[in-house]
Amino acid sequence: MKDNMREDVLRVLLSEEEIHAKVKEMGKKITEDYKNSNLMLVTVLKGAVVFLADIMREIDVPAEIDFMVVSSYGSGVKSSGVVKIVKDLDVPLEGKDILIVEDILDSGLTLSYIKELLASRGPRSIKVATLLDKPSRRKVDLQADYVGFSVPDEFVIGYGLDYDEKYRNLPYIGILKPEVYSV
Ligand code: 5GP
Ligand code: MG
Numbered sequence: 001m002k003d004n005m006r007e008d009v010l011r012v013l014l015s016e017e018e019i020h021a022k023v024k025e026m027g028k029k030i031t032e033d034y035k036n037s038n039l040m041l042v043t044v045l046k047g048a049v050v051f052l053a054d055i056m057r058e059i060d061v062p063a064e065i066d067f068m069v070v071s072s073y074g075s076g077v078k079s080s081g082v083v084k085i086v087k088d089l090d091v092p093l094e095g096k097d098i099l100i101v102e103d104i105l106d107s108g109l110t111l112s113y114i115k116e117l118l119a120s121r122g123p124r125s126i127k128v129a130t131l132l133d134k135p136s137r138r139k140v141d142l143q144a145d146y147v148g149f150s151v152p153d154e155f156v157i158g159y160g161l162d163y164d165e166k167y168r169n170l171p172y173i174g175i176l177k178p179e180v181y182s183v
């Protein structure tokens, strides 16, 4: 890394302004759709925390938030999408309108596992909001109900998304310079 994190960025894919405008628009739509609901925003740590923090303040209905931590069972099993729940949700889901808030929908394997798991707990409804979507990478038949941006199959960082646990604090979404990966 250079003196300044931003010097590691090859190019900006989505600026702070573009993200902010989109998050506002998504929040407005979600607000309309969830009038008279028992909305609970569920976020899988850590990538989506920045998106959650922004979008929750654009959703003008009383909502709960809760977090999950999951880990893959290991590289061999990863492609099956079977994950271990490291930290589960704290409350029962009966009667709740669950909106899973995701940073990026890639293969969809992790999300489809989590969605089925939560659906089995008797919520009134369950939907997915993702800031980014990489549809070309999908391995399961899963679509988000709210999508911010469709992005090409490139590894992106920032606005919560990491490379090697870093760059989550970059305020926009970008592509890293190749030399960052090779050193
Ligand atoms: P999947 O949809 O394949 O189960 O996994 C999605 C997860 O993979 C995301 O939550 C994110 O952690 C990671 N991921 C997928 N694509 C990217 C990317 O372009 N950049 C970063 N930083 N993480 C990604
Ligand atoms: Mg995620």
Ligand code: MG
Binding pocket: 047, 162
């Ligand atoms: Mg990551």
